[in-house]
Amino acid sequence: MTMTVSAEKHHVESGPSLRQRLAAQGFDAVTLLVIPSFVLLALLFIYPFAYGLVLSFEPKAGSAWSNYVRFFTDPYFYSTIWKTLLLSVPVTVLNLVFSLPVAFRVRLLYRQRLLTTILVIPITLGTVLIAEGLLNYLGPQGWFNRALLAIGLIDHPLRLVHNYWGVFASLVINGFPFTFLLVLSYVTGIDPALEQAAATLGASARQRFTHVYLPILMPGLAITFCLSFVQAFSVFPSAVLLGEPAGETRVMSIAAYQAAFEEYDYSLASAIAMIMGFVQLAIVIGMMASRGLFYRGPATGAKG
Amino acid sequence: MTIALQKFDELRLEHVRREFGSLNALKDVTLTVKRGEFIALLGPSGCGKSTTLNCIAGLLPVTGGAIWLDKRRIDTLRPEERGFGMVFQSYALFPHLTVKQNVGFGLKMRGVSKAEISRKVDDALALVRLSGQAQKLPGQLSGGQQQRVAIARAIVIEPPLVLMDEPLSNLDAKLRLEMRAEIRRIHNTLGATTIYVTHDQDEALSLADRIVVLKDGIIRQVGTPNDLYERPEHIDVADFMGFRNRIKGKVIRQTNDEATLAVGDSEITGLLRTSVQNGSEAYAAIRADDLITGDPGMNAFAARIDTIEYRGREFVGTARTMDGIDLVFRSDHAVDLGATIHLRAAPERVLVFSETM
Amino acid sequence: MIRDTSLRSKLWITAVWALVGFFILNLFAMIASVVTSSFATRWLGTWFPAGWTARWYSSAWSEFQLGDVLLVTFEVVGAVVVISGLLGVTAAYALARREFTGKKIIMLVILLPLIVPPITFGIPLATVLYQTGLAGTFWGVVAANLVPTVPFVILVMIPFIEQIDPRIEAAARVFGANTFKLFAHVLMPLLLPGILAALLLVLVRTIAMFELTFLVAGPTSQTLVVALYYAVFAAGVRAVQSIDAMAVVYMVTTLIWLIVALRFVNPTQIVTRAKQQPAH
Numbered sequence: 001m002t003m004t005v006s007a008e009k010h011h012v013e014s015g016p017s018l019r020q021r022l023a024a025q026g027f028d029a030v031t032l033l034v035i036p037s038f039v040l041l042a043l044l045f046i047y048p049f050a051y052g053l054v055l056s057f058e059p060k061a062g063s064a065w066s067n068y069v070r071f072f073t074d075p076y077f078y079s080t081i082w083k084t085l086l087l088s089v090p091v092t093v094l095n096l097v098f099s100l101p102v103a104f105r106v107r108l109l110y111r112q113r114l115l116t117t118i119l120v121i122p123i124t125l126g127t128v129l130i131a132e133g134l135l136n137y138l139g140p141q142g143w144f145n146r147a148l149l150a151i152g153l154i155d156h157p158l159r160l161v162h163n164y165w166g167v168f169a170s171l172v173i174n175g176f177p178f179t180f181l182l183v184l185s186y187v188t189g190i191d192p193a194l195e196q197a198a199a200t201l202g203a204s205a206r207q208r209f210t211h212v213y214l215p216i217l218m219p220g221l222a223i224t225f226c227l228s229f230v231q232a233f234s235v236f237p238s239a240v241l242l243g244e245p246a247g248e249t250r251v252m253s254i255a256a257y258q259a260a261f262e263e264y265d266y267s268l269a270s271a272i273a274m275i276m277g278f279v280q281l282a283i284v285i286g287m288m289a290s291r292g293l294f295y296r297g298p299a300t301g302a303k304g
Numbered sequence: 305m306t307i308a309l310q311k312f313d314e315l316r317l318e319h320v321r322r323e324f325g326s327l328n329a330l331k332d333v334t335l336t337v338k339r340g341e342f343i344a345l346l347g348p349s350g351c352g353k354s355t356t357l358n359c360i361a362g363l364l365p366v367t368g369g370a371i372w373l374d375k376r377r378i379d380t381l382r383p384e385e386r387g388f389g390m391v392f393q394s395y396a397l398f399p400h401l402t403v404k405q406n407v408g409f410g411l412k413m414r415g416v417s418k419a420e421i422s423r424k425v426d427d428a429l430a431l432v433r434l435s436g437q438a439q440k441l442p443g444q445l446s447g448g449q450q451q452r453v454a455i456a457r458a459i460v461i462e463p464p465l466v467l468m469d470e471p472l473s474n475l476d477a478k479l480r481l482e483m484r485a486e487i488r489r490i491h492n493t494l495g496a497t498t499i500y501v502t503h504d505q506d507e508a509l510s511l512a513d514r515i516v517v518l519k520d521g522i523i524r525q526v527g528t529p530n531d532l533y534e535r536p537e538h539i540d541v542a543d544f545m546g547f548r549n550r551i552k553g554k555v556i557r558q559t560n561d562e563a564t565l566a567v568g569d570s571e572i573t574g575l576l577r578t579s580v581q582n583g584s585e586a587y588a589a590i591r592a593d594d595l596i597t598g599d600p601g602m603n604a605f606a607a608r609i610d611t612i613e614y615r616g617r618e619f620v621g622t623a624r625t626m627d628g629i630d631l632v633f634r635s636d637h638a639v640d641l642g643a644t645i646h647l648r649a650a651p652e653r654v655l656v657f658s659e660t661m
Numbered sequence: 662m663i664r665d666t667s668l669r670s671k672l673w674i675t676a677v678w679a680l681v682g683f684f685i686l687n688l689f690a691m692i693a694s695v696v697t698s699s700f701a702t703r704w705l706g707t708w709f710p711a712g713w714t715a716r717w718y719s720s721a722w723s724e725f726q727l728g729d730v731l732l733v734t735f736e737v738v739g740a741v742v743v744i745s746g747l748l749g750v751t752a753a754y755a756l757a758r759r760e761f762t763g764k765k766i767i768m769l770v771i772l773l774p775l776i777v778p779p780i781t782f783g784i785p786l787a788t789v790l791y792q793t794g795l796a797g798t799f800w801g802v803v804a805a806n807l808v809p810t811v812p813f814v815i816l817v818m819i820p821f822i823e824q825i826d827p828r829i830e831a832a833a834r835v836f837g838a839n840t841f842k843l844f845a846h847v848l849m850p851l852l853l854p855g856i857l858a859a860l861l862l863v864l865v866r867t868i869a870m871f872e873l874t875f876l877v878a879g880p881t882s883q884t885l886v887v888a889l890y891y892a893v894f895a896a897g898v899r900a901v902q903s904i905d906a907m908a909v910v911y912m913v914t915t916l917i918w919l920i921v922a923l924r925f926v927n928p929t930q931i932v933t934r935a936k937q938q939p940a941h
Binding site for chain 3: 025027028030031032033034036037038040041042044045046047048049051052053055098101102105113115116117118119120121122124125126127128129130131132133134135136137141142143144146173176181184185205226227230231233234236237240241253256257260266269270272273276277280
């Protein structure tokens with residue numbers, strides 16, 4: 001670096017051209033190919049976000065912070081955070097806890113593809129179709145309740161749609177395959193020789209899981225948790241169609257949608273969207289920070 | 305030295321079978337390993353040598369036969385109950401643990417006290433000459449250092465038996481030679497019993513007290529390196545011991561210890577290694593070193609030179625006979641490409657094997 | 662993995678597979694109930710409908726203007742696939758082949774739209790599009806859908822391009838190929854399988870993309886999934902069977918492309934995006 005600087009001093013007239021200097025930084029014609037995509041994302045992703053942030057401080061009435069003040073003082077708004085977390089956290093934990101043992105069995109299968117293909121179907125169909133399907137299937141006259149009645153587990157049909165459990169079910173149907181496939185890709189990424197080594201060193205199946213697999217999987221599980229959580233946290237169509245959008249499943253995305261498209265208060269809607277993003281970010285950062293803690297532990301925790 | 309390996313008299317494999325698909329299957333393996341021996345399992349890939357090792361370690365269940373450690377039957381035990389030390393081809397070091405924690409892993413699983421673990425791990429690291437690296441993660445070590453950690457981790461649990469699965473195959477040539485000497489040194493220092501899997505005959509010849517040659521899931525020959533090198537009992541073993549020329553012919557006559565094969569218009573006579581029948585097909589095996597340029601006559605083949613390479617003191621070339629057999633030969637003087645020469649081998653340097661065993 | 666044959670582990674394995682079986686059973690039963698309902702004359706309070714008919718499909722076709730909706734859907738999806746292919750592949754090529762200052766920031770900008778859920782950035786995006794007058798139009802819907810698909814193509818293509826040895830390109834130049842010939846005769850044939858896979862996944866994802874299209878679409882720029890949402894939302898206005906017939910049309914549209922896509926990609930790729938994630 002210092003050499004180029006001194007070279008420029010001595011040869012002011014015949015110094016390296018702009019093109020050469022840019023090339024030294026890695027910019028040439030090929031690098032420019034990245035520009036169209038970047039401009040597109042700047043216009044359609046960064047700019048709207050920034051615009052939304054600014055807009056959220058320009059409420060229809062009141063001071064700059066009044067949207068946020070309104071959100072955090074009106075239970076009609078702030079309760080949506082709690083309602084959203086009450087859905088998304090248990091669902092994410094459940095999906096993750098079930099995914100782990102299943103992934104450990106599935107990676108032993110020689111024909112994983114059939115199972116993974118089946119599991120990709122609900123992800124591909126999406127939340128709207130699953131909502132419509134579950135309205136039929138879990139409804140009071142649906143096959144699920146009929147089957148439970150027929151085997152005598154219940155006396156009256158369970159109420160499973162237009163409430164918390166309908167949304168919960170749709171988040172499991174959508175989220176479990178997603179979580180599972182992510183976990184599976186991490187589990188299959190671990191060299192099976194590590195487990196064999198642990199076994200020859202006297203570790204039982206349980207010890208192999210807690211001392212070898214779990215610590216190695218931890219970073220991957222943290223990422224999986226974050227991605228699955230963020231999906232569940234932004235639940236929208238199923239909360240409207242399968243839940244009780246005016247009551248216990250009035251999640252944040254519904255509040256934001258209503259502000260924007262029913263009250264036409266884009267400023268308030270932006271504020272809610274920003275709070276939504278912030279809550280997601282807080283949980284993700286918390287998760288990643290704990291991952292950092294976890295990883296540092298065994299790395300330096302040895303005695304002596 | 306506080307590492308004291310557990311004592312035992314012998315490990316016996318009795319008619320061990322492992323059938324799972326056709327590849328890597330074991331058909332019938334019977335073998336006894338005495339305490340203090342260094343045994344090499346040698347064979348081409350897919351011959352069943354790693355399968356044998358994994359069956360001994362308990363990583364693969366056997367489908368027939370039994371494995372005994374003295375009077376204790378161990379093939380029904382889980383790997384964690386057998387207590388053998390194992391070094392893996394990929395080293396299989398735990399990436400999230402330091403060198404010290406990796407080596408101490410087996411002791412920790414056994415519930416050994418922390419002070420004891422620390423002392424034994426230090427001894428093991430000193431033995432493999434890695435004392436300064438204890439706090440590093442495996443990812444920060446070179447291939448050779450990782451190899452040493454893997455060895456330390458296997459011996460620190462004081463196993464009766466150390467199993468090594470092609471431990472040097474991921475190292476470069478120079479390091480491989482160095483680690484080969486290290487492995488033998490550690491074996492001798494500890495008085496260990498080692499079963500070592502390799503596909504490299506040089507490694508097997510230089511390291512082992514006894515070599516077991518496997519092919520297609522069957523033991524072809526067991527013997528000292530010298531036995532195998534000088535007196536292979538099977539054409540496949542000969543193949544592995546550097547008999548690069550394998551000439552197929554028909555047995556036309558034989559005496560007590562010699563047989564003569566007709567190969568096209570030529571004849572070749574060699575020492576009988578297996579019994580053959582007159583009129584049946586058989587192989588003559590010759591090392592490239594023993595096939596040299598000379599005059600026409602007995603045990604000589606006329607051949608046209610295809611390639612010739614200078615190897616310092618001598619030349620090594622390939623040539624094709626009139627019958628289309630490719631031969632590798634040695635010459636102490638330069639020969640011309642495309643020239644027709646006569647290649648001959650002394651009958652006592654030619655081994656004759658039946659076609660099938 | 663070491664196979665354990667003890668009773669406890671057998672029970673555990675059985676429990677795990679029972680769980681998977683229960684999930685798949687419910688998934689298929691849910692889909693089957695939609696299909697059954699779409700062919701039902703009357704279905705109330707019984708295991709199976711009273712009779713079977715296909716008339717709901719013709720009534721759904723006219724009631725929901727499915728012809729128009731399908732046309733719009735394919736136009737939107739086609740535009741999104743072409744544009745995100747062009748932008749994504751070229752950008753991926755630059756990112757795979759060059760190291761430059763600020764690359765980390767660009768990678769972050771590319772990764773974020775895939776991590777942040779559509780509804781979170783969709784509301785500010787819709788606000789901007791409404792102010793510019795793009796919302797409600799065909800191109801507004803396409804623009805919104807490009808936000809996650811361009812990064813998706815980039816992330817799928819980067820590892821694919823990286824595994825092509827740059828010396829192959831050097832060799833092509835040595836043998837006299839100019840940039841165009843290099844692209845046409847060397848890069849395209851090598852990249853084609855990857856591009857095909859990425860674009861098929863974009864296609865499947867865009868057909869099913871609800872949130873972004875929902876937030877920016879107008880009456881004439883609705884895709885099938887949004888039309889389905891409005892139909893379910895206004896349940897009671899139309900017969901359930903009619904809505905289910907539309908749902909089946911949607912399912913068939915999506916699953917056909919899924920089956921096509923699965924000929925070229927591993928199912929896990931639909932979720933994990935790329936074999937290696939370049940940055941976290």
